[in-house]
Amino acid sequence: MIDLADLADVGRDPRRGGYSRHGFDRAELELRAWFTEQARRRGLDVRPDRNGNLWAWWGEPGPGAVVTGSHLDSVPGGGAFDGPLGVVSALQAVDLLRARGFTPTRPLAVVVFVEEEGGRFGVACLGSRLMTGAISAEAACALTDADGVTFGEAAHAAGFDPLRMGRDDRALSSVGAFVELHVEQGRGLEVPVGLASSILxxxxxxxxxxxxxxxxxxxxxxxxxxxxxxxxxxxxxxxxxxxxxxxxxxxxxxxxxxxxxxxxxxxxxxxxxxxxxxxxxxxxxxxxxxxxxxxxxxxxxxxxxxxxxxxGTVTFDAGLMAEVRAAIGADTPALPTGAGHDAGVLAAHVPTAMLFVRNPTGVSHAPGEHAEPDDCAAGVVALATTLEHLAR
The missing domain is CATH 3.30.70.360 (Alpha-Beta Plaits)
Known part of the structure; x- marks a missing residue:
């Protein structure tokens, strides 16, 4: 069984504390390689899209897929949970579903979006913005980091063709529903698992x-x-x-x-x-x-x-939220969040929902970010149960 401890030595920041992992830098590339290996060990078919996002498929890719996942990059000096918790939990959910003897009848995928935090190139949710056309390839590829390296140059060095980047209708049309698990980034959640209702x-x-x-x-x-x-x-x-x-x-x-x-x-x-x-x-x-x-x-x-x-303000899909509650409990609380997410970008195009795992300190984007192991485990169970409900 994998957990966040497997990632603990990647991208540590000795000056700031916490982690500094940014789109297509050494640490993020190491985590992408880790994800690819772990997904393939589970028999998932890993396919990068043309914008640098990684997709691990359980079943043949196609329309109506149930998709989960998050990101592996961080803010400068960020915590261990923001992003990686959603990716690790997605792989753990696949393990749990297999242990239950479940086989999806709809395609199911785990996705890792690139440069969600914007810590290197300045624009958040860059992978999902490119995929949905919320930012043009020309504008994205011209973004520069502190050393003057453009996103296009970094993407090319990582094996992607900047000339092929941009809105990806094929990838977008394959998503029937997207559910992102994330550590809650405030003190708003008093139970182990909740839902996001909206994004400021x-x-x-x-x-x-x-x-x-x-x-x-x-x-x-x-x-x-x-x-x-x-x-x-x-x-x-x-x-x-x-x-x-x-x-x-x-x-x-x-x-x-x-x-x-x-x-x-x-x-x-x-x-x-x-x-x-x-x-x-x-x-x-x-x-x-x-x-x-x-x-x-x-x-x-x-x-x-x-x-x-x-x-802009995002209100998550009411129908999908009802489906999630039907799977994990009608009394699951929902709360607004001030944090942006790839789920918020996708919400304008596909039914989208978010699961939150309780953060007892309320600290995020800092080394003190935390979630208790039992709450993380409850998040995996909730995510697996949601995916099972949606992918039947």
């Missing part, structure tokens, strides 16, 4: 502040055009704008050139904003950008705001 509207924006680079010791304060000041104002504005259940976060600030005794010539700030619906989310972003523009003007700097990704 969310997006990422990049604010680039430009001033004048200069000497930290030789330049008088009154002579400065320091972009770090309006960048700091944007960070504070994000906290002020996050009211009434909205969330606004600056988790990344990159000054250029980044010297200790240098006034930066430019500063990039990434804003993550989420709220119940699109108008409220846009309102939060507008409040932050307005404050940023005012602060930039006061410091004699300029600011450019770019939207890097966007996902």
């Amino acid at each position: 509207a969310h997006g990422r924006w990049r604010l680039t502040f430009t001033g004048e680079g200069n000497h930290a010791g030789a330049t008088l304060v009154e002579d400065r055009r320091d972009p770090m000041l309006p960048a700091a104002a944007a960070v504070l504005a994000a906290r002020r704008a996050a009211t009434g259940g909205a969330r606004a976060t600056v988790g990344r600030v990159v000054p250029n050139p980044g010297g200790t005794n240098v006034i930066a010539s430019s500063v990039d700030v990434w804003l993550d904003a989420r709220a119940d619906d699109e108008p409220r989310t846009r309102e939060v972003v507008e409040a932050v950008t307005a404050a940023a523009r005012e602060a930039a003007r006061d410091e004699g700097c300029e600011v450019v705001v770019r939207e890097e990704s966007w996902g």
Whole structure:
């Protein structure tokens, strides 16, 4: 029996703690190889699609398939459960179904999506966005990492042809239902297993502040055009704008050139904003950008705001949720989530549902992320029972 411990040594981050595993980097490629080996050991037919996602088929691929899975990449310094729990649980569910003597009458597949977190190339759910056409191949392949490597270059090095990437109607039409198991990323779940009802509207924006680079010791304060000041104002504005259940976060600030005794010539700030619906989310972003523009003007700097990704409010398929409840229990609680997922991208195209496993600390996207072994086991049972119900 496999478990998350099998992955514990892959992609450890000694500086940040936790794990740093990103799309097509060494750690993620090692995990992809691990998944391929484990799936083949179970007699599953592993077929990568043209966008870099991995599909492991139980039965002949075809329309109406029941699909489960998640992702293997992480945020920088992320926890052990976000993503890999869904993949490991899917393989464990296959083991459990086989132990029950079950053979699906509908095709069943486990999928691993590439670059779900956007930790390397900046856009979350890149594999599922490409598959559904939510992002064009041209735009995706032009995305760059911190070293200037494009997604297209990284994909080519991993054996994929960037010229063949893009909306994949064949893969999309094969999915009859998608059920993703995931660790819950807050403290909203009080029982071992629950359902997701919806995903908050969310997006990422990049604010680039430009001033004048200069000497930290030789330049008088009154002579400065320091972009770090309006960048700091944007960070504070994000906290002020996050009211009434909205969330606004600056988790990344990159000054250029980044010297200790240098006034930066430019500063990039990434804003993550989420709220119940699109108008409220846009309102939060507008409040932050307005404050940023005012602060930039006061410091004699300029600011450019770019939207890097966007996902509207997702309400999961009511019919599929009813099917899942029929399989695992009518009293299974459902709760909204502020976290984005591949299931949320697919929801606009196919019936989609999510199972959550309880997170007792509520910590996620950090090394303290946790789920108890008994709760993880309950998640596997719930997933297997759901797949059995749907794939009969």
